[in-house]
Every structure is written in C-alpha cells, then in structure tokens.
Amino acid sequence: MNIGSVSAKSGLPAKTIRYYEEIGLIAPDRTPNGYRDFSDTHVHKLTFLHRARSLGFTIEDCRTLLALWEDKARASAEVKHIAQDHLAEIETKIADLMDMRDTLAHLVDTCAGDHRPDCPILKQLSGETPDEKEA
Amino acid sequence: MNIGSVSAKSGLPAKTIRYYEEIGLIAPDRTPNGYRDFSDTHVHKLTFLHRARSLGFTIEDCRTLLALWEDKARASAEVKHIAQDHLAEIETKIADLMDMRDTLAHLVDTCAGDHRPDCPILKQLSGETPDEKEA
DNA sequence: GATAAAGGTTCCAGCAACAGGAAGGTCAAG
DNA sequence: CTTGACCTTCCTGTTGCTGGAACCTTTATC
Numbered sequence: 001m002n003i004g005s006v007s008a009k010s011g012l013p014a015k016t017i018r019y020y021e022e023i024g025l026i027a028p029d030r031t032p033n034g035y036r037d038f039s040d041t042h043v044h045k046l047t048f049l050h051r052a053r054s055l056g057f058t059i060e061d062c063r064t065l066l067a068l069w070e071d072k073a074r075a076s077a078e079v080k081h082i083a084q085d086h087l088a089e090i091e092t093k094i095a096d097l098m099d100m101r102d103t104l105a106h107l108v109d110t111c112a113g114d115h116r117p118d119c120p121i122l123k124q125l126s127g128e129t130p131d132e133k134e135a
Numbered sequence: 136m137n138i139g140s141v142s143a144k145s146g147l148p149a150k151t152i153r154y155y156e157e158i159g160l161i162a163p164d165r166t167p168n169g170y171r172d173f174s175d176t177h178v179h180k181l182t183f184l185h186r187a188r189s190l191g192f193t194i195e196d197c198r199t200l201l202a203l204w205e206d207k208a209r210a211s212a213e214v215k216h217i218a219q220d221h222l223a224e225i226e227t228k229i230a231d232l233m234d235m236r237d238t239l240a241h242l243v244d245t246c247a248g249d250h251r252p253d254c255p256i257l258k259q260l261s262g263e264t265p266d267e268k269e270a
Numbered sequence: 271g272a273t274a275a276a277g278g279t280t281c282c283a284g285c286a287a288c289a290g291g292a293a294g295g296t297c298a299a300g
Numbered sequence: 301c302t303t304g305a306c307c308t309t310c311c312t313g314t315t316g317c318t319g320g321a322a323c324c325t326t327t328a329t330c
Contacts, residue, residue, distance in 0.1 A: 051259070056232070059316070080247075087240060107218060112215075117211060124186070125204070158287090
C-alpha cells in the first residue's frame with residue numbers, strides 16, 4: 001500500500017508518516033521503485049499512534065506504548081503508569097491555563113477598550129495595581 | 136547595571152534576556168568592556184515582558200504590547216483586542232486538554248494496573264472498544 | 271509516442287522560545 | 301598572582317512536525 005492510502009486510512013499526513021519512519025516508530029518495506037510499502041499491520045500501528053498522539057502522549061510515550069502493545073506479556077501496570085503520569089501533566093497544564101484565563105478574563109473585563117489610552121491591562125503588566133471597575 | 140542584577144530584578148534568566156536582545160525586544164547599552172549595561176527602564180521593560188509571558192502571550196504579542204505600552208496615545212481597544220484573542224486561544228486549549236483529561240481519566244480508571252497483560256488503555260488506542268468496569 | 275497530472279522520493283529550512291555548554295575575556299578579593 | 305564569579309559569543313539541541321525545492325514513476329489522455 002502506498003503512503004497516500006495509508007495517510008487516508010490512519011488519518012496522519014504523509015509527511016508525518018515519513019517522519020515516524022525516520023525516528024524509528026515504524027518500518028515499512030520498499031517496493032523496487034523505492035516507494036514505501038505498508039501492510040495492514042503498519043496501518044494499524046499508525047492509527048494507534050494517531051490516537052495516542054491525539055490524547056497528548058509524547059512521541060517517546062508513544063514509542064513505549066507501542067512496544068507494550070506488541071508485547072503480549074506486558075503488565076497493564078506499566079501502561080497505566082504512563083497514562084497516569086501523562087494525566088497528571090495534563091492536570092497541571094489545565095490548572096496553569098485556568099490561572100492565566102482567570103487573570104486575563106478579569107483584566108479584559110476591566111478594560112474599557114475604547115479610543116482612550118488608559119488601560120488596566122498595561123497597568124497590570126507594568127506592575128501597577130489597576131483600578132477596579134467598582135470600588 | 137549588569138545582566139546578573141537585571142536577571143535577579145526582572146525574574147528572567149540571563150539567557151532569556153540575551154535572547155530578547157537578539158530578537159530586538161530590548162536594546163541595552165554596552166560598557167567599554169563589552170558588558171551589557173541596563174537602566175531602570177530596561178529592567179521595567181523586562182519585568183513587563185516577564186509578566187506578559189507568564190500570562191501566556193506570545194513573543195510577538197509581547198512586542199506589540201510593549202510598543203503600545205510605550206505609546207502614550209494608544210487606544211486601550213488595541214490592547215483589549217490582543218488580550219481577548221489570547222484569552223480565546225487559552226479557552227480553546229483548556230477545552231482540548233479537558234477532553235483529553237476526561238478520556239484519559241476514564242481509561243486509567245478502567246485499567247486494573249496489575250501484572251496481567253489485559254489493558255483497556257491499549258485496547259482503546261488500538262481501536263477496540265474497551266470493556267467497561269461495570270456492565 | 272508525447273504529455274500532463276498525480277502520485278512518490280530525498281533533503282534542507284524553519285517554527286517557538288529558549289536552555290545547555292564550550293571557549294574565552296574581565297574584574298574584585300585575598 | 302591566582303581564584304572564582306562574572307561576563308561575552310557561538311553552536312547545538314529541544315518537540316513534532318510542516319513547507320518547499322528538485323527530482324523520479326506511474327497512470328491517464330490525446
């Protein structure tokens with residue numbers, strides 16, 4: 001199967017598939033003309049990678065998960081551990097972003113957003129405590 | 136003022152300050168020995184940048200915000216617009232991460248995490264519908 | 271048979287926003 | 301005079317691709 005079809009089936013851009021080969025995540029065969037030749041197993045792996053990536057796992061996590069997936073004697077604890085670590089990182093990111101959001105939302109709310117130069121957003125960034133809307 | 140003191144005052148690593156100079160965010164003077172020489176204004180700018188960056192604004196946003204900050208005739212609408220766009224991006228990121236978190240949390244929850252190979256996480260990634268904990 | 275479109279190939283550059291480290295100059299203290 | 305703490309520049313690496321150039325192959329059409 002050519003890379004185009006695999007791209008369509010796995011949902012990954014051809015560029016990404018080539019990249020995954022380059023970093024050793026997948027190893028397609030080659031036809032005599034030099035084209036990559038993928039089997040259904042390769043497609044399955046790539047689909048797996050696509051799903052794992054869209055859950056935010058890093059490439060290195062994906063590499064490990066793929067190995068565990070192929071290891072029929074793995075312990076599910078290993079997989080769970082990776083997922084839990086990743087989950088914790090996501091929670092942290094969410095918390096950080098929510099802090100940013102709260103601060104920003106407040107600033108946006110207090111800024112008149114008109115033609116005048118007075119701006120609580122810039123005030124806060126420059127270290128001044130911006131005036132509140134209501135005292 | 137040397138870069139070390141500025142780093143301490145602004146909270147930015149010296150490396151970052153040099154980088155900011157390289158990309159034209161700041162332009163310190165030089166002493167005869169070649170050392171960078173920062174004024175209080177420079178420190179103030181860097182502190183501004185530090186705050187803006189920690190609210191997640193991109194470097195290019197920061198560049199614009201800094202220019203608006205220096206432009207005493209700016210319209211606060213311009214600042215508000217940037218902040219609102221950024222806020223929207225943050226909201227999107229939070230939503231994406233929360234989707235990931237929900238899926239992952241569910242998977243982690245259904246995985247026994249013991250010595251056995253059976254693993255709902257891998258099942259889901261490989262495209263099988265994993266069994267639920269309770270039917 | 272000529273040609274053009276639609277695949278495929280490799281390789282190189284670039285993104286964001288720095289961080290790490292090498293090799294070396296400078297300065298103040300003991 | 302040496303030691304150590306600074307400072308300098310320059311180069312590489314990070315993460316996960318994406319875009320583009322320059323070039324083959326295959327297939328369809330005239």
